[in-house]
Amino acid sequence: MKIVIVDDHPLVRRGLAAVISMQPNVQFAGEATNGQEALLVIEETQPDLVLIDLKLADESGLDVIKAARTRGIASKFILLTSSASREDFLKAEEVLVDGYVLKEALPEELLFAIQLVHKGRKYYDPGLMEDKMRMSGSSPTDELTPKEKEVLIELGQGACNREIAARLFISEFTVKKHVSQILAKLQVADRTQAALYANAVGLTKYEMSYD
Structure with missing residues (x-):
């Protein structure tokens, strides 16, 4: 590069x-x-x-x-x-x-x-993303269901769909549906931005490898 x-x-x-x-x-x-x-x-x-x-x-x-x-x-x-x-x-x-x-x-x-x-x-920057999402005066996470919040926390920990499914005792198909809903409700482009948001608002600590 x-x-x-x-x-x-x-x-x-x-x-x-x-x-x-x-x-x-x-x-x-x-x-x-x-x-x-x-x-x-x-x-x-x-x-x-x-x-x-x-x-x-x-x-x-x-x-x-x-x-x-x-x-x-x-x-x-x-x-x-x-x-x-x-x-x-x-x-x-x-x-x-x-x-x-x-x-x-x-x-x-x-x-x-x-x-x-x-x-x-x-x-x-996670802090700027959080500020952008709070521009409406309410937290986007308020729109998430309890299960979607659990999935968002797992995303924030860098878990893949298979790992999330195993930890939450749901199918990978269900995980995919939850992730799709989370991206739509948070108005972010992908799961990485969702994970960064989870970290920015204190839901979890996001870590990523440099492979």
Whole structure:
């Protein structure tokens, strides 16, 4: 996996490069400090993934992402930011970013996000996801049945359908039905986001391997 880092702070770029180099399957492909440099480096290296700051001096990382996609660049983008504002998060969603990670996150969380996005899924900071889901003023978990809550807790622990079925003494088919209902009620795209939500609201502690 080739990764390009876009940030206007040298220490941040070096720190990120050190973190991603911890993974044997990750290659640091290049870096940039602004939008123009970023587009040149991305077009030249064709990275699998770009870690990009939301605010680049007088520019926005979102504008860089828009420009890259206009040029047909197929790289995935993870926004790195110190902003936990709902407005910035919603703007990021509008341009369909693949990941949104706060700079206060632990290195393990960033690596988790990178692996998840590389596999074709999305990663949003759990706290921001919780805030988004509470925008209506009520908790989405209020809509879940007791059994669906049990399944959600198991999802949060990283259990597969077979494991959930065995632990809750129900069939795998029933588990699939519950998972489908949970995704619909929580308004999330997949079971990983459901698991992250379970962790964010304190239902369980979510863990994921980096296989």
